[in-house]
Amino acid sequence: MGILVNNETRVLVQGITGREGVFHTTQMLAYGTKVVAGVTPGKAGQQVEGVPVFNTVEDAVRETGANASVIFVPAAFACDAIYEAVSAGIKLIVCITEGIPTLDMMKVKRFLSNHPDVVVIGLNCPGLIAPPVKCKMGIMPGHIHTPGTIGVISRSGTLTYEIDYQLTLAGLGQSTCIGIGGDQIPGSNFIDLLKMFKDDDETQGVVMVGEIGGTAEEEAAEWIKQNFNKPVVAFIAGRTAPPGKRMGHAGAIISGGQGTAESKMEALRAAGIYVAEDLGTLGQTVKEVMGL
């Protein structure tokens, strides 16, 4: 079944009439996602690829029964879009938008602590895809994925595509692949999603893709050691990144000696997790390590 989405997932697109919104709504529909509504304030009554557009999330939910949202609105308005979705009762929110100020995201996280049943994926992420239920809430190319039993959690976008595709070529399908985003403060972290994969009968193993910056990988390593009994293969990007330089993602920076790839790889290995070093052969490595 995979995690987060299922056959009952009815997707709403916030920012559906923008350039990105239109393009990816078309792609999500083509993949088989049940996109049932879109929201752009002031554009109610329009349609995008046959999907009705509403002024507010509240209207969209009432009229279409949407229960998950993917957000494409510009950075200055993205947090407001999250608040609106939560307030309208949406329980799964995927925020693709990049470049949201860190202090704004802190407020979002604090707000979400009052809504423990809401899951936010992102910001600044490629979204998620669940091939077994043909549901894509994001911007990844659908055709490189195939249904199966491997879960993928990644801080990256295109690097995740690379890995998902290699899994597919190695004959390993995926249950759910989630890009948690490259910002300093993600809506969901590795541990939040590992907990869900733990309880998902169809997921046999997890590939974890980390990168320099912060300590999320170290924390996940410790949690896996204590709580997770499925095989995990990890990959960490940025072994050659210099300290003090932001490598594209807001969160990808080694500062004050913290957040190095070495520290993460060491913590993962110490927790008994296999750390793959060669990205070019990652698919095969996962196959061998997990014995699948």
Add this chain to the structure above:
Amino acid sequence: MKVHEYQAKELFARYGIPVPRGKLVTQVEEVEGVVNELGLPVVVKAQIHAGGRGKAGGVKLAKTLDEARQITQNMLGKPLVTHQTGGQGTIVRKVWIEEGAAIKKEFYVGMVIDRARRCPVLMVSPAGGMEIEELAKEKPELIFKEPIDPFLGLLPFQCRSLAFKLGVDLKQAGKMFMALTRLFVEKDCSLAEINPLILTEDGNLLAIDAKLNFDDSALFRHPDVKEMLDPDELDPLEYEASKYHLNYVRLDGNVGIMVNGAGLAMATMDVIKLAGAEPANFLDVGGSANAEMIAQGFKIILSDPNVKLIFINIFGGILRCDVLAQGVIEAAKQVEVSVPILVRLEGTNVEQGREMLADSGLNFVVGKDLSDAASKIVEILS
């Protein structure tokens, strides 16, 4: 984004954090007027973004006008090498001259984003003057922290708690902590540091150094902060790239890379290293790159004379392979390409992209997948 000490002090003053009186100087001739205004002694401070200026000779006390002139003369136009600048150092183009202060005690005050706690944290230490990384390693018990709630802000009891730890006047310290927090939040800082904050002989708190970094993602709502950017402090290629919204970081190797996505770009650098070569740069052209941005990125890579090979690694998602191919072909027409180009394309519209490159008449080496590309890098370089 980083700013100079004198710019940070201007903001400090505006928010009510006490700083010494001072003036910015770019020519030795200006020193006399400034010294006459401030009185002696003065402190002459080289204005570069890198830390560690004090130990490197970039901060000096002058007791006479002649000394002040001499020190300024020795700094202006010359490189200052600190442990953060790299071997060649950074050219000093401005010095900040400020009134000297009689120091009784030195403290550390800093505010950073705590990623694990998901909030800003105010940190103080009685061990002023030491770098915080050093302090955290050697005397972590001397660092005191208070998390700042994103909705409540810094609370009075937290100010009192920290002031007691430092043994300083509650009212003065409280006012300063509040002002620093307000500045941090209102201007979307990512780091604010006063190191050292001093207690003067006459019992006042004074910020004699100031460091502010700002959240790049929030600059859109702070045009005043954006204006403080000093392009002289940036690598010229990195600055050029930023104009086109390209994420470029210059490195020391000879394999230039162009990749879509930061994670894949970092991983591509690692692949090059694993193959036995060294990356010349990090370049993420992003998901919404158009042909012109690709062309600009291509030019930037080529203007690094160390580059002996360009490796283009694209996994098409939002950025389609045909758009990438078009950009590369256009750029190759505009710029004289004197090095081999290795291309590896995958993902959205990959067939179109590959065809366009094949039909362009330009001489590309094709990598089938990452492993194949890695072995071709070695082949080409040897």
